[in-house]
Amino acid sequence: MRPKIRPTPRRLRTLAWALAVVLVAATALVGVVLWQNTYDMDEQRVSIRHGGRTLHGVLATPRDGSPRHGLVVYVHGDGPVNATHDDGYKPMWEANAKAGYASLSWDKPGVAGAPGNWLDQSMDDRADEAAAAVAWARARPDIDGDRIGLWGASQAGWVLPKIAARTPVSFVIAVSPAINWLRQGRYNLLAELRADGASASRTKAEIAKSDTVRRLLRHHATFEEYVDAMGADTDGMSADRWGFISRNYTADATRDLTALRGVPVLLTLAGHDTNVDTAETERVYRSALDAAGALTVARYPGAAHSSLRQSIERSEIRTTLTALFAPRSLFAHGFLDDQRRFLDGL
Known part of the structure; x- marks a missing residue:
């Protein structure tokens, strides 16, 4: 039987120091995460009544001591x-707060316990919802009703001008907005195929499949008819999603953009956008708004569609680590500062 080896005092001291170092390092890391994810603004949950339902929102306000602030109303892109x-909005809200503006956003219907289902909405429904939020904000004593504007990304490109047609807005920040639903879908398909290095035969097959979907939409096909036409290749399409696409596939912002004439608009465009044809977007925005002299275009060569730095976005690990330890660094260089300066300039 071997005798038990008792740890020596020196070994105990070494273990104690090692444990202390680990604890200090862990505490420091937690401290950095908490510090980097603490923002210079106040947040409160708010409820907004619209159409017999309640929108579950967040209002972020500056800590500058002013009794009234301008407001940026956020209009989401696609998805839940x-x-x-x-x-992900909080670095932008902080930039808005530095310019003296509050920020308002809400859960999409059916998300985070909110009533309803966002997939039941049309772009007009979304515009009605946002217009109700603007009216709610104008009734608040802490919001300057003459300084309320909109921020919207991607799919919000079809919603922003519809909101402006319903209620006066002081400015618009349009982030990678789409123009035409069908053209945007085809652009995205071809961009992703090129990124994947797809063969000519695969590209031809994917285009044919896309054309079949377009034909089904034009003929107001049911979800069951879609499934029959696609067979096993439905790409995870659900009945709700098919209904959403069927309601909105004719969306085109070209004519609606006239509602923004004379309104200061900041249009931001990403250099690595595989979702939206930024050349078309800039061309249409300039055609509709340049004559009014209120359009500012900001380009970010290193940005992906999400306005995050492409070098970070394409790595899930880098995205997660940056979000934890330096969330303001997620965005393309100058993106946050340009929005703050735009609001300052107003």
């Missing part, structure tokens, strides 16, 4: 987005 976009 909650009020803070999983905290």
Whole structure:
């Protein structure tokens, strides 16, 4: 039987120091994460009544001591987005606060416990919802009703001008907005195929499939008819999603953009956008708004469609680590500062 080896005092001291170093390092890391994810603004949950339902929102306000602030109303892009976009909006809200502006956003219907289903909405429904939020904000004593504007990304490109046609707005920040639903879908398909290095035969097959979907939409096909036409290749399409596409596939912002004439507009465009044809977007925006002299175009060569730095976005690990330790660095260089300066200039 071997005798038990008792740890020596020196070994105990070494273990104690090692444990202390680990604890200090862990505490420091937690401290950095908490510090980097603390923003210079106040946040409160708010409720907005619209159409017999309640929108679950967040209002972020500056800590500058002013009794009234301008307001940026956030209009989400596609997908089941909650009020803070999983905290992704907060660096922008902080930039707005530095310019003296509050920020308002809300959970999409059916997201984070909110009533309803966002897939039941048309672009007009979304515009009605946002117009109700603007009216709610104008009734608040802490919001300057003459300084309320809109921020919207991607799919919001079809919603922003519809809101402006319903209620006066003081400015618009349009982030990678789409112009035409069908052209945007085809552009995205071809861009992704090129990024994948798809063969000519695969590209031809994918285009044929896309054309079949377009034909079904034009003939107001049911979801069951879509499934029959696609067979096993439905790409995870659900009945709700098919209904959403069927309601909105004719969306085109070209004519609606006239509602923004004379309104200061900041149009931001990404250099690596595989979702939206930024050349078409800039051309249409300039055609509709340049004559009024209120359009500012900002380009970010290193940005992806999301306005995050492409070098970060294409790596899930880098995205997660940056979000934890330096969330303001997620965005393309100058993106946050340009929005703050735009609001300052107003």
